[in-house]
Amino acid sequence: MAAVTVLPVSLSARFKGSFAYFTIKDRLPQILTKVIDTLHRHKNEFFEEHGEKGVEAEKRAISFLSKLRNELQTDKPVTPLEDELPDAALWNQYLDYQRNLANGSGELSWFQSPWLFVECYMYRRIHAALAQNPPIENFDVFKEGKAQNFFESQEAVIALCTYFQELLKNIKDLDEKQLQEELFKLLQVSLWGNKCDLSFSAGGDSSQKSSPLQSLGNLLPYIVVNDMEKIWSLFVNAKKRNTEKSNVRVDIVLDNAGFELVSDFVLADFLLSSKLADEVHFHGKSIPWYVSDTTKHDFNWTVKQLQSANHMWMSRCGINWEGNLKKGVWVYHDHMFWTLPHDFSSMAGVAPDLYADLQKSNLIFFKGDLNYRKLTGDRKWEYTVPFHQALNKFHPAPLCSLRTLKSDTQVGLKPGQGEEIQASEPEWMVMGKYGIVQIDAAL
Ligand SMILES: O=P(O)(O)OC[C@H]1O[C@](O)(CO)[C@@H](O)[C@@H]1O
Numbered sequence: 001m002a003a004v005t006v007l008p009v010s011l012s013a014r015f016k017g018s019f020a021y022f023t024i025k026d027r028l029p030q031i032l033t034k035v036i037d038t039l040h041r042h043k044n045e046f047f048e049e050h051g052e053k054g055v056e057a058e059k060r061a062i063s064f065l066s067k068l069r070n071e072l073q074t075d076k077p078v079t080p081l082e083d084e085l086p087d088a089a090l091w092n093q094y095l096d097y098q099r100n101l102a103n104g105s106g107e108l109s110w111f112q113s114p115w116l117f118v119e120c121y122m123y124r125r126i127h128a129a130l131a132q133n134p135p136i137e138n139f140d141v142f143k144e145g146k147a148q149n150f151f152e153s154q155e156a157v158i159a160l161c162t163y164f165q166e167l168l169k170n171i172k173d174l175d176e177k178q179l180q181e182e183l184f185k186l187l188q189v190s191l192w193g194n195k196c197d198l199s200f201s202a203g204g205d206s207s208q209k210s211s212p213l214q215s216l217g218n219l220l221p222y223i224v225v226n227d228m229e230k231i232w233s234l235f236v237n238a239k240k241r242n243t244e245k246s247n248v249r250v251d252i253v254l255d256n257a258g259f260e261l262v263s264d265f266v267l268a269d270f271l272l273s274s275k276l277a278d279e280v281h282f283h284g285k286s287i288p289w290y291v292s293d294t295t296k297h298d299f300n301w302t303v304k305q306l307q308s309a310n311h312m313w314m315s316r317c318g319i320n321w322e323g324n325l326k327k328g329v330w331v332y333h334d335h336m337f338w339t340l341p342h343d344f345s346s347m348a349g350v351a352p353d354l355y356a357d358l359q360k361s362n363l364i365f366f367k368g369d370l371n372y373r374k375l376t377g378d379r380k381w382e383y384t385v386p387f388h389q390a391l392n393k394f395h396p397a398p399l400c401s402l403r404t405l406k407s408d409t410q411v412g413l414k415p416g417q418g419e420e421i422q423a424s425e426p427e428w429m430v431m432g433k434y435g436i437v438q439i440d441a442a443l
Pocket residue numbers: 023027119194197198199200255256290367368369370371373404406407
């Protein structure tokens with residue numbers, strides 16, 4: 001008989017004093033308040049664009065959001081979605097599933113439910129507040145914040161683009177060792193780029209201020225799982241095996257727009273320019289999500305911003321990247337699954353088309369904290385549980401998480417390692433100071 005794996009409990013605000021508890025109690029209401037303020041501030045714009053209809057829609061959206069905030073703060077049951085958006089049925093099935101898991105203990109409230117579920121649910125309701133209210137249905141309440149993060153990171157973007165364009169000049173002459181070193185640097189830039197998300201700071205300033213390359217050495221000790229050597233082996237093996245027959249494909253499941261996205265673009269460009277890979281597939285969100293996550297609009301906007309920048313190397317990057325998209329060696333995808341509440345172990349069942357697509361990849365990078373939570377099911381794992389086990393059969397292809405820790409779940413540590421860091425820095429799992437480059441692949 002096959003062994004049945006017992007999964008640990010889900011993180012949840014029902015554990016008073018936990019990070020989930022503080023997130024739901026403090027941070028989520030703050031985010032909702034900011035969203036409401038944003039809509040207020042755009043009232044005139046809605047009027048100018050759509051007349052009275054625009055203002056009425058804004059009022060309806062605000063009242064829907066105030067009701068949502070009230071439900072959250074008074075720990076009301078999580079209610080089925082009432083809109084007719086294409087994913088509503090899947091959401092409501094998931095809500096039923098969560099209710100059944102709770103052993104029919106009645107309605108599932110905000111503070112009693114799994115954290116991952118209610119947090120995703122809040123963003124889905126924010127989306128509904130707009131999507132149900134034409135003519136402002138396409139307004140992205142987080143757009144301004146994402147743009148601001150990009151502009152405030154300008155110096156870091158310039159430093160990175162300049163470094164990269166210099167590197168490209170002699171990339172053909174680099175030997176294996178040097179290529180490996182450059183790959184490691186750009187992986188780390190993309191990893192630390194994940195510090196710059198906006199839901200963590202509840203929409204406050206979180207831009208990249210210093211030069212992203214200079215500090216890498218100092219940050220190295222904070223990478224608590226470092227599988228960079230394995231990534232290198234994976235590329236070397238993939239090249240050997242694939243020679244002329246088929247392309248080496250890398251996928252990047254994106255996280256935040258702003259500096260992090262630029263760091264992902266640079267990594268993707270490096271993989272092609274160094275010929276370690278032949279095509280890169282990016283996966284973004286189809287609705288505004290977790291304040292700073294990348295949508296198709298953010299993706300294209302960022303490439304355009306770089307292209308038209310008043311700085312030679314920035315614009316060179318933007319022009320090259322636009323070219324990559326036109327040539328089809330860079331491909332942007334979005335899929336409804338990324339904004340469902342399910343963890344990734346359900347992907348093969350819920351979104352078999354996406355799973356099948358990812359199976360074509362030689363290596364999938366998952367950026368950021370939320371993706372890590374979804375990879376590992378957002379559970380109270382022991383630190384030493386192997387990553388492969390926590391993935392709970394999710395394995396479309398070799399995969400790697402590039403994530404700074406902003407939630408209290410972490411697997412794949414050495415015995416005693418977690419306890420040791422905890423002793424010197426009790427908040428280490430939630431402060432965004434530590435990071436992982438964690439791979440699951442048969443090498
Ligand atoms: O952009 P990231 O790295 O996925 O982080 C999202 C953040 O939102 C959270 O879900 C907190 O609300 C944390 O897990 C994390 O801090």
